[in-house]
Amino acid sequence: MIGKVISAESDRITARILLDDIENINMGDLLIIESRFKYLARVSSIFSKNIGEPNLPDKIAVLTDRIDDMESLFGTQFYYAAECGILGVLDSGIKPAKTIPKFLSKIRKAESKDLDFLLKEGKNYIKIGRLRNMDLPIKIDIESFITKHAGVFGKTGSGKSNTVKVIIKEMIKHNIPCLVFDIHGEYGYKRGLGGRENVIVVGLPGGECDVSLTVPLQxxxxxxxxxxxxxxxxxxxxxxxxxxxxxxxxxxxxxxxxxxxxxxxxxxxxxxxxxxxxxxxxxxxxDYNFVGRDFNSLNYIRDKIRQDKVIIIDFGDYEHDDWAIKLITSVISRFLLNKYKKYKKEEHKTKETLLVLEEAHKLLNVDTAKKTVFSDIVREGRKFNLGLCIVDQMPHKIFEEVLAQLNTVIIMLLTNIKDREHLVLSSENDLSDFKKEMKRLDIGEAIITGISVPFPIPAKIDLFSLSRSKKENFDQFEFNELDI
Incomplete structure (x- = not known):
C-alpha cells in the first residue's frame, strides 16, 4: 500500500500518499484502488498540503536553518497527496467507472498481473514499446491506428523519429503497405529502414535511393x-x-x-x-529536375504499395525547399487517394495503407490545410482504407480541425506551452490530465491515447534496431506508362 483515498468525484480521486513512498510516485504512474471494485487510476499531479493555519508554511520558512524533521516539530499537520484520474474498473479487461471508490480505500501501484488483458494475441496488433516502469508490452490495434488516423508529436530530440521507425518496422512485419514522406532523411538509408526487405527508397537528388522520383507535368x-x-x-x-x-x-x-x-x-x-x-x-x-514528361514513378509507387511494400520518399537536397515538399506530398497523396477511391468503386480489395507525413505543419497549418488533399484524407480516407499519420515537433501550428480527426495520439516531450495547450484544446481525445506530464517526459517516453489502446498508456518506446535483412535486386525496373 502506498496511500489511501481521501476524496473522490466521478472521474478522479485525491490520495494521501504515505511519507516513505512519496518519492517513489511519479506523474503518469498507474495505480490500483481496492474498493468494492478494482479501479485503475493514473497520477496526474503530486503536491504537499497542511491542515494547520494558512500561514503555517511562512512560519516554517524562518525555522528551516534550525530544523530538519517536520514531524518532530509540527506532528502530522503536513502530508503529501496525489490527484489521480480514474481510467476505469478492471474486470477481465477495463470498463468505464460509473461510481467512485470509498473513502480510505487502499491504493497500491499497478502490477503486470493487474493489466494482463493487454497481452493481446493475434495479427491485428503492433508492438511499439512497454509500459513505463513495468515489463508489459504495448500493443496497438492496427486497423484503428491506420484508418482512424494518428499523430506523433514531440520536440526535437524527444524520440519522434525512433517511434516512427518502430511503427514502420512493425508495419513491415505485418505486411502493411506504407508511404513515408521522409523530409529530413530519417527513415531511408542514412539512419533508418533503407536496405530492409520490402522497403523501397524512392529519392530526389542528394539522397541515397533505390529508384529516382519523377513527377510528370500532367x-x-x-x-x-x-x-x-x-x-x-x-x-x-x-x-x-x-x-x-x-x-x-x-x-x-x-x-x-x-x-x-x-x-x-x-x-x-x-x-x-x-x-x-x-x-x-x-x-x-x-525547372525542378524531378519534374519530367517521360516516366511516371507514381505508378511504380502504386504498384509496390499494392504488393504490400513500404515506400520511403527521401527528399535529399530538397529537405528545406517548401515548394518541393508541398508539390511532391500533394501530387503523390492525391494520386493514391484517387486510386483507392477507384478501387472501391470497382470493388477491388485493398489493404489498409498508411501515409506518414513529416513536418506536417508545412501543409496542415490554418492557412493551407483546407487547400490540401490531406484534409480530404483525414475526412474520408478511412472509407477507402487510406490512413494518415502526421509527425511534427510544433503541433500548435497544425489546424485544429485536422488534430480533431486524429483518433490515436502519441505524445512525447513537449516543453512549449503553446503546443501542449493546442493539443489539449483541439484533440478528439481528452488530454487535459496529461498537460503537466507532457513537459516532464524523458527521451523515448510517451503518452499513448485514443481508440487503438484501451486506456491512456504511459509508454517507453522500443529502441529501433538497424539490423537489415536481404532485399530484392533493383538493377532493373519496369515503369508503367503514364496513367492519369
Whole structure:
C-alpha cells in the first residue's frame, strides 16, 4: 500500500500518499484502488498540503536553518497527496467507472498481473514499446491506428523519429503497405529502414535511393499551385481558364507559350501582368529536375504499395525547399487517394495503407490545410482504407480541425506551452490530465491515447534496431506508362 483515498468525484480521486513512498510516485504512474471494485487510476499531479493555519508554511520558512524533521516539530499537520484520474474498473479487461471508490480505500501501484488483458494475441496488433516502469508490452490495434488516423508529436530530440521507425518496422512485419514522406532523411538509408526487405527508397537528388522520383507535368493540378504559393484573384481566374482549355497540358502551355500570344488567345481576358506572374511561379516548378514528361514513378509507387511494400520518399537536397515538399506530398497523396477511391468503386480489395507525413505543419497549418488533399484524407480516407499519420515537433501550428480527426495520439516531450495547450484544446481525445506530464517526459517516453489502446498508456518506446535483412535486386525496373 502506498496511500489511501481521501476524496473522490466521478472521474478522479485525491490520495494521501504515505511519507516513505512519496518519492517513489511519479506523474503518469498507474495505480490500483481496492474498493468494492478494482479501479485503475493514473497520477496526474503530486503536491504537499497542511491542515494547520494558512500561514503555517511562512512560519516554517524562518525555522528551516534550525530544523530538519517536520514531524518532530509540527506532528502530522503536513502530508503529501496525489490527484489521480480514474481510467476505469478492471474486470477481465477495463470498463468505464460509473461510481467512485470509498473513502480510505487502499491504493497500491499497478502490477503486470493487474493489466494482463493487454497481452493481446493475434495479427491485428503492433508492438511499439512497454509500459513505463513495468515489463508489459504495448500493443496497438492496427486497423484503428491506420484508418482512424494518428499523430506523433514531440520536440526535437524527444524520440519522434525512433517511434516512427518502430511503427514502420512493425508495419513491415505485418505486411502493411506504407508511404513515408521522409523530409529530413530519417527513415531511408542514412539512419533508418533503407536496405530492409520490402522497403523501397524512392529519392530526389542528394539522397541515397533505390529508384529516382519523377513527377510528370500532367499530374500537377492547379490545386497544387495554390498549396505552394498565394495566387491573386486574377491569377486564379487565369489558371482556371487555361486549365479548362488545355487540361493536363496547362503547365506546359503557360511555361512555353509567349506572353503576348496567351493574352491574345484569351482575347484579353487575361492581363499581361497576370501571365508574367504565373510564368515566374510555374517556371520554378518546371525547372525542378524531378519534374519530367517521360516516366511516371507514381505508378511504380502504386504498384509496390499494392504488393504490400513500404515506400520511403527521401527528399535529399530538397529537405528545406517548401515548394518541393508541398508539390511532391500533394501530387503523390492525391494520386493514391484517387486510386483507392477507384478501387472501391470497382470493388477491388485493398489493404489498409498508411501515409506518414513529416513536418506536417508545412501543409496542415490554418492557412493551407483546407487547400490540401490531406484534409480530404483525414475526412474520408478511412472509407477507402487510406490512413494518415502526421509527425511534427510544433503541433500548435497544425489546424485544429485536422488534430480533431486524429483518433490515436502519441505524445512525447513537449516543453512549449503553446503546443501542449493546442493539443489539449483541439484533440478528439481528452488530454487535459496529461498537460503537466507532457513537459516532464524523458527521451523515448510517451503518452499513448485514443481508440487503438484501451486506456491512456504511459509508454517507453522500443529502441529501433538497424539490423537489415536481404532485399530484392533493383538493377532493373519496369515503369508503367503514364496513367492519369
Amino acid at each position: 499530374m500537377i493540378k492547379p490545386g497544387d499551385l495554390r498549396v505552394m504559393t498565394t495566387l491573386t484573384e486574377a491569377q486564379e481566374d487565369a489558371v482556371a481558364l487555361i486549365h479548362k482549355r488545355y487540361g493536363g497540358k496547362w503547365l506546359e502551355y503557360i511555361s512555353q507559350t509567349d506572353t503576348e500570344n496567351i493574352v491574345s488567345e484569351f482575347e484579353n481576358k487575361i492581363q499581361m501582368t497576370t501571365v508574367l506572374a504565373l510564368q515566374r511561379k510555374i517556371g520554378r516548378i518546371v
